Amino acid sequence: MRSMDQSVAEPFARSAESGPMVDRVPHISPKDFARRYFRRRTPLLITDMATRWPACERWTFSFFAQQDPGRRVTLENGNVLQGETDFETARIADYLARIEDESIDPPADGQKKRYLSMFRVFEEFPHLRDDVDFHLIEKMSLWQTYFAWLGPAGTLTGYHIDWIDNILTQIRGRKRVWLVSPEQSANMYPSKKYDYRSTLSEVEPNTWDRETHPRFADVTPIELTLEPGQMLFIPHGWWHRVLALTPSISINAFAQNLSGLLLRQSRAYALDLLHRAGLLGRADCTCHQKTAPDSGAR
Numbered sequence: 256m257r258s259m260d261q262s263v264a265e266p267f268a269r270s271a272e273s274g275p276m277v278d279r280v281p282h283i284s285p286k287d288f289a290r291r292y293f294r295r296r297t298p299l300l301i302t303d304m305a306t307r308w309p310a311c312e313r314w315t316f317s318f319f320a321q322q323d324p325g326r327r328v329t330l331e332n333g334n335v336l337q338g339e340t341d342f343e344t345a346r347i348a349d350y351l352a353r354i355e356d357e358s359i360d361p362p363a364d365g366q367k368k369r370y371l372s373m374f375r376v377f378e379e380f381p382h383l384r385d386d387v388d389f390h391l392i393e394k395m396s397l398w399q400t401y402f403a404w405l406g407p408a409g410t411l412t413g414y415h416i417d418w419i420d421n422i423l424t425q426i427r428g429r430k431r432v433w434l435v436s437p438e439q440s441a442n443m444y445p446s447k448k449y450d451y452r453s454t455l456s457e458v459e460p461n462t463w464d465r466e467t468h469p470r471f472a473d474v475t476p477i478e479l480t481l482e483p484g485q486m487l488f489i490p491h492g493w494w495h496r497v498l499a500l501t502p503s504i505s506i507n508a509f510a511q512n513l514s515g516l517l518l519r520q521s522r523a524y525a526l527d528l529l530h531r532a533g534l535l536g537r538a539d540c541t542c543h544q545k546t547a548p549d550s551g552a553r
């Protein structure tokens with residue numbers, strides 16, 4: 256793929272949305288990215304670096320359905336971060352066939368939005384690996400892992416912190432993203448619910464109870480819309496919440512550098528061993544469903 260190493264063209268422009276804002280650049284070199292954003296753990300919106308990725312040209316819902324229509328995938332039912340942990344499995348083609356018709360509203364029949372989240376796209380379809388180019392974060396890190404996120408309008412990933420650096424890239428459709436800085440963590444009410452390599456918030460703004468979580472009133476999120484071809488750098492420790500405004504395909508790269516591997520990834524592995532041994536967080540986690548039908552681990 257062509258090199259996308261281009262320096263910043265303009266003095267750093269700001270996001271057009273109101274309230275606190277995130278820096279916005281069309282392109283950025285790895286050197287500038289490292290110095291101004293990655294090392295400082297400052298979020299950044301990069302508007303033009305992914306627009307010509309093959310993924311942005313050819314990844315559609317039918318494209319994924321055609322890769323292997325019968326492939327079984329695990330779907331999240333609703334927002335499992337603050338809600339009940341609930342999964343189901345489906346044939347990928349059956350799931351993707353219908354999602355473009357859904358409105359952003361919750362389904363009228365009381366069903367929850369089904370989301371093909373954290374889909375290990377390059378393990379499932381290795382031939383798609385060259386359709387994306389995450390060199391920006393790969394150059395900063397020693398270890399990476401990639402997930403695709405495919406779903407209808409209205410999927411919601413509630414507030415959480417990842418213990419790993421992240422670039423979330425929008426391929427199709429639009430997403431609204433809320434970011435909250437690590438300094439505001441005391442007002443985010445970290446939850447006891449276990450989630451691998453992350454910390455969840457107890458608070459979901461749509462169902463926020465002021466009496467239970469009064470300090471959430473003091474939180475000032477950065478709110479932005481992620482458009483197709485845009486990349487959002489979410490440094491480890493930043494709270495984020497993501498709502499699909501339209502049917503959406505995204506892909507993200509999680510990446511750990513040396514200190515991340517030593518300090519955070521090793522802790523995540525240790526906690527996960529305890530979790531799998533039933534010694535931690537087994538009563539409430541995002542990976543084990545309490546009741547049938549798919550009650551095993553994800």
Ligand SMILES: O=C(O)CCC(=O)C(=O)O
Nearest residue numbers: 404412421423497505507
């Ligand atoms: O796109 C989403 O629904 C969530 C993405 C996310 O939480 C992440 O990239 O860490």
